[in-house]
Amino acid sequence: MISVHEAKEILSTNPLSLPDTSLPFQKSLHHTLATDVFADRDAPPFHRVTMDGIAIQAASLKANKRYPIEGIQAAGQPQRSLSNSNHCLEVMTGAMLPKNTDCVIPYEKIRLLDGMAEVDSAQYSPYQNVHLQGTDAKKGDRILEKGNWIHAGKLSVLASLGHAQVSVRQLPRVLVCATGDELVPVEQPPLPHQIRSSNVYMLESALKDLGINAKTAHLADERQELKEGIEKALKEYQVLLFSGAVSKGKFDFLPEVFRELGVDTLIHGVNQKPGKPFLFGRKGDCFVFGFPGNPASTLVCFHTYFKTWLSNSLQRDTETPSAILADEVVFNRPVTYHLLVKTTIREGKIWAVPIKNSGSGDWVHLSEADAFLSLPADATVFKKNEVFPITYFHKDNF
Amino acid sequence: MISVHEAKEILSTNPLSLPDTSLPFQKSLHHTLATDVFADRDAPPFHRVTMDGIAIQAASLKANKRYPIEGIQAAGQPQRSLSNSNHCLEVMTGAMLPKNTDCVIPYEKIRLLDGMAEVDSAQYSPYQNVHLQGTDAKKGDRILEKGNWIHAGKLSVLASLGHAQVSVRQLPRVLVCATGDELVPVEQPPLPHQIRSSNVYMLESALKDLGINAKTAHLADERQELKEGIEKALKEYQVLLFSGAVSKGKFDFLPEVFRELGVDTLIHGVNQKPGKPFLFGRKGDCFVFGFPGNPASTLVCFHTYFKTWLSNSLQRDTETPSAILADEVVFNRPVTYHLLVKTTIREGKIWAVPIKNSGSGDWVHLSEADAFLSLPADATVFKKNEVFPITYFHKDNF
Numbered sequence: 001m002i003s004v005h006e007a008k009e010i011l012s013t014n015p016l017s018l019p020d021t022s023l024p025f026q027k028s029l030h031h032t033l034a035t036d037v038f039a040d041r042d043a044p045p046f047h048r049v050t051m052d053g054i055a056i057q058a059a060s061l062k063a064n065k066r067y068p069i070e071g072i073q074a075a076g077q078p079q080r081s082l083s084n085s086n087h088c089l090e091v092m093t094g095a096m097l098p099k100n101t102d103c104v105i106p107y108e109k110i111r112l113l114d115g116m117a118e119v120d121s122a123q124y125s126p127y128q129n130v131h132l133q134g135t136d137a138k139k140g141d142r143i144l145e146k147g148n149w150i151h152a153g154k155l156s157v158l159a160s161l162g163h164a165q166v167s168v169r170q171l172p173r174v175l176v177c178a179t180g181d182e183l184v185p186v187e188q189p190p191l192p193h194q195i196r197s198s199n200v201y202m203l204e205s206a207l208k209d210l211g212i213n214a215k216t217a218h219l220a221d222e223r224q225e226l227k228e229g230i231e232k233a234l235k236e237y238q239v240l241l242f243s244g245a246v247s248k249g250k251f252d253f254l255p256e257v258f259r260e261l262g263v264d265t266l267i268h269g270v271n272q273k274p275g276k277p278f279l280f281g282r283k284g285d286c287f288v289f290g291f292p293g294n295p296a297s298t299l300v301c302f303h304t305y306f307k308t309w310l311s312n313s314l315q316r317d318t319e320t321p322s323a324i325l326a327d328e329v330v331f332n333r334p335v336t337y338h339l340l341v342k343t344t345i346r347e348g349k350i351w352a353v354p355i356k357n358s359g360s361g362d363w364v365h366l367s368e369a370d371a372f373l374s375l376p377a378d379a380t381v382f383k384k385n386e387v388f389p390i391t392y393f394h395k396d397n398f
Numbered sequence: 399m400i401s402v403h404e405a406k407e408i409l410s411t412n413p414l415s416l417p418d419t420s421l422p423f424q425k426s427l428h429h430t431l432a433t434d435v436f437a438d439r440d441a442p443p444f445h446r447v448t449m450d451g452i453a454i455q456a457a458s459l460k461a462n463k464r465y466p467i468e469g470i471q472a473a474g475q476p477q478r479s480l481s482n483s484n485h486c487l488e489v490m491t492g493a494m495l496p497k498n499t500d501c502v503i504p505y506e507k508i509r510l511l512d513g514m515a516e517v518d519s520a521q522y523s524p525y526q527n528v529h530l531q532g533t534d535a536k537k538g539d540r541i542l543e544k545g546n547w548i549h550a551g552k553l554s555v556l557a558s559l560g561h562a563q564v565s566v567r568q569l570p571r572v573l574v575c576a577t578g579d580e581l582v583p584v585e586q587p588p589l590p591h592q593i594r595s596s597n598v599y600m601l602e603s604a605l606k607d608l609g610i611n612a613k614t615a616h617l618a619d620e621r622q623e624l625k626e627g628i629e630k631a632l633k634e635y636q637v638l639l640f641s642g643a644v645s646k647g648k649f650d651f652l653p654e655v656f657r658e659l660g661v662d663t664l665i666h667g668v669n670q671k672p673g674k675p676f677l678f679g680r681k682g683d684c685f686v687f688g689f690p691g692n693p694a695s696t697l698v699c700f701h702t703y704f705k706t707w708l709s710n711s712l713q714r715d716t717e718t719p720s721a722i723l724a725d726e727v728v729f730n731r732p733v734t735y736h737l738l739v740k741t742t743i744r745e746g747k748i749w750a751v752p753i754k755n756s757g758s759g760d761w762v763h764l765s766e767a768d769a770f771l772s773l774p775a776d777a778t779v780f781k782k783n784e785v786f787p788i789t790y791f792h793k794d795n796f
Contacts, residue, residue: 025584029603043762046590050692050759052647074619074649076579078591092647094580094691094759096591107646136755136762143762151792152607153765156600156693160593160761164585181474182492186423187562192444193476193494195558202554205427209550221474248505249450249490251472293492294448295554324746348722348748348785357534361448361492363558364441364534364541367551387746394549395793 031168037144042134047097055101104129172238199243244293274360294360340369429566435542440532445495453499502527597641642691672758692758738767
């Protein structure tokens with residue numbers, strides 16, 4: 001049985017090769033940028049007025065001086081020019097600073113009367129209330145980097161730089177497959193020995209959070225049906241996610257069927273709880289993830305392995321956050337223990353409160369967790385205030 | 399001029415009234431639950447086998463005892479019954495525990511030979527490897543609460559409980575309006591005095607993060623056009639978000655136009671930087687937010703005011719996280735200072751590193767920030783290691 005660390009190593013040396021694709025910039029939100037992006041001109045592109053008021057020559061200033069107003073320089077107008085250094089132009093936020101002016105005095109600090117602006121104070125320096133051309137970036141500067149995740153702020157940069165089309169990494173075609181003869185559709189009343197299908201929707205939702213619209217399927221625990229369904233899927237999809245049928249049960253046909261179909265099993269079994277029977281394999285450019293069928297096992301393995309592997313395949317920079325254990329935990333087996341927690345932020349610290357639950361089949365308490373801590377295999381007592389790596393299922397409380 | 403706190407108070411007493419709506423459960427991701435959800439049966443609904451192996455009567459156990467195998471209890475099969483207390487049934491994870499058995503021994507701990515299972519050890523107690531009926535929830539227990547935000551784990555609970563349709567709060571119809579004659583479309587080369595439109599896309603993206611597909615529009619800084627456009631929008635939308643035209647400029651027609659159209663201005667001006675001219679008003683059941691047009695002002699006001707107001711209107715529970723300032727900051731004016739930061743998590747602590755920038759018009763550096771700290775108005779020196787409330791633009795590093 002390999003360790004969590006070894007499993008991650010295997011995943012990182014088997015990335016999915018994702019081509020680049022071009023999207024209209026408004027559709028690029030949450031995608032990963034495939035190219036560096038450079039400034040097409042200075043930012044700001046001109047000396048930009050930052051307050052509504054008047055533009056003058058700072059050298060002309062005296063307290064209580066009255067400046068005849070020559071006119072208005074609005075935002076979006078070609079640059080005007082002040083003709084007399086003892087006059088002023090009214091200027092609006094976002095406008096070009098007029099020629100022959102070097103200072104803006106806001107309306108709050110002047111009085112307007114009879115076509116004149118009277119200034120209260122002489123305390124203004126050159127380029128006050130002016131956002132100087134090229135302060136934030138020079139033409140040709142690299143503004144965004146390949147591998148950046150496109151959020152609202154970066155999308156707005158793409159707009160500002162005129163990138164109507166954006167080159168991003170293409171997201172993979174993913175099929176989520178449930179197995180398990182005990183499962184009935186959500187809308188069907190289950191018999192006493194049946195339960196409703198749910199993992200497939202959990203995975204579909206977790207994939208949506210990554211921007212992936214997956215297809216879903218249900219395959220019966222029947223060898224021939226599994227084999228035919230998977231053979232077809234291996235040709236149509238880049239990634240197959242399975243929930244269930246990877247353990248030691250009599251109807252856990254997946255490992256065998258994968259072998260028969262020429263899938264190279266790279267991982268089967270990881271020294272962890274939950275999720276011990278986790279399976280990872282590939283056939284050419286199609287990758288299969290076999291998550292153990294208990295809800296917590298499925299979700300923990302999805303985040304530990306699939307999500308990390310996808311970020312790596314997208315060549316997206318990621319961080320490994322950590323959190324502080326809020327209560328002592330004892331776990332006596334020499335395996336990595338993925339402890340379900342609910343996080344809370346107090347005084348700038350992330351506290352991870354263990355969620356009481358009855359094990360990996362307990363979907364009721366799983367839904368109260370927003371993350372899990374990965375407690376190392378080489379210890380048994382994990383003390384309050386100790387820090388451990390954390391993986392978030394979602395980020396509700398931010 | 400009112401304080402940030404007073405502005406939030408005004409917003410909280412003017413919520414949007416959002417009706418409930420019913421969605422197919424797969425579409426309910428990231429919505430807010432409008433009803434409590436109860437267990438329709440026990441969870442688990444039966445004594446559930448948690449390991450693949452054999453089921454026996456614990457009282458019959460002796461080391462090296464051989465149990466004739468009576469058959470297989472698969473997951474999804476009606477409950478079988480053990481006929482002889484010295485026999486066993488093979489059982490699969492997820493199956494009902496057979497009648498007349500009370501203990502499961504995993505395959506790893508037995509040897510199978512000639513229709514017999516030989517047990518290694520007598521160290522098994524009743525109900526070992528059995529997930530007892532009703533452990534996680536009893537029929538009738540409340541499992542999810544009104545106001546819960548539906549993430550992958552909770553959506554899977556809805557599936558498990560058979561909620562094919564889910565009652566959620568309806569999200570509002572939102573129009574995002576850019577103003578500003580200096581703005582040209584993204585695909586059009588700007589003249590020297592022009593810039594490309596970007597705030598409207600930033601807001602559109604930030605709304606998408608909240609699950610809202612907003613419409614967008616651009617209105618010229620022309621009084622009559624503004625008035626006609628807004629009059630129409632007040633009837634068609636529940637929320638109008640404006641970027642620009644709310645300050646003291648000659649073409650900042652919005653406050654006046656709102657007055658003329660009967661919009662009750664509840665906030666205009668908040669003692670903060672950036673975002674001082676922020677405006678909030680309502681006409682009947684339509685609400686208007688006027689964000690100052692600089693990119694940082696727009697984004698900070700969106701998160702400080704709109705997002706909080708929406709959560710409140712959805713009656714969604716939210717937390718106010720905090721972070722630790724990573725570098726001393728001096729700010730000499732008696733206003734709340736929304737400091738742009740990039741967060742990083744080390745040892746379970748959220749460190750907020752100030753982003754150097756040239757002010758609220760600097761969209762280049764704004765895009766490097768993932769959050770802002772709100773530094774209180776009554777201090778001027780903010781020391782390294784001090785803790786302040788933080789608002790996230792997005793959660794890239796979690």
